[in-house]
Amino acid sequence: MEITELLNPKAIKIVGKMSSKKRLFQDLGDLAYATYGIxxxxxxxALQERESLGPTGVGHGVALPHARIHGLSSVVGVFVRLDTPMDFDAVDRQPVDLIFALFAPANSGVEHLKALALVSRTMRDRDICAKLRANTDTATLHAILSAGPTSKAA
Incomplete structure (x- = not known):
């Protein structure tokens, strides 16, 4: 599985400032609707229900909200970069500015987990996050995400 299979180039947005998690979920939902018809x-x-189980802010300014949706045929993603980081109840208590949300079919098991693992691995890469924060063009952001983490073999 590759990021390009999950993330349509049109599913990327840069936002100046976000007032709340609820408002962010609205923007993520708008993007999912506009790009995938969700x-x-x-x-x-679904995002709010999942978040109520525990925050999806994974640390280092990254959040990975995810949800299962009835009627979807495959796992899809949306990406939002915030110019101004926001509180997200992240595990490290740091504000979040990089949000990669996944939407999976309600009955998906392994595919959802594979997609979440791929996105998590990608967003844990400090070089990728630095590049995402340094760019303001959505096509460039898509290219950075699509390239994925660089292997650091010994």
Whole structure:
């Protein structure tokens, strides 16, 4: 599985400032609707329901919200970069500015986990995150994410 299979280039957005997690989920849902036709209400409700189980802020300014949606046929993603980091109840208590959300079919098991692992690995790469923070063109952001982490073999 590759990021290009999950993330349509049109599913990337740069936002100046976000007032709340609820507002962010609205933007993620809008992007999912515009790009993949996912019902806006379903996307927002599923993200909020998952977040109520525990925050998806994984640290180092990154959040990986994810949700299962009835009617989807494959796992898809949206990416938002915030110019101004926001509080996200992340595990390290640091504000978040890089958000990669995944939407998976309600009955997906392994595919959802594979996608989440891939995105997590990608977003843990400090070089990738630095490049994402340094660029403001959505096509460039897609290229950075699509390239994935660089192998650091010994």
């Amino acid at each position: 019902c806006l209400g379903d996307a927002i409700d």
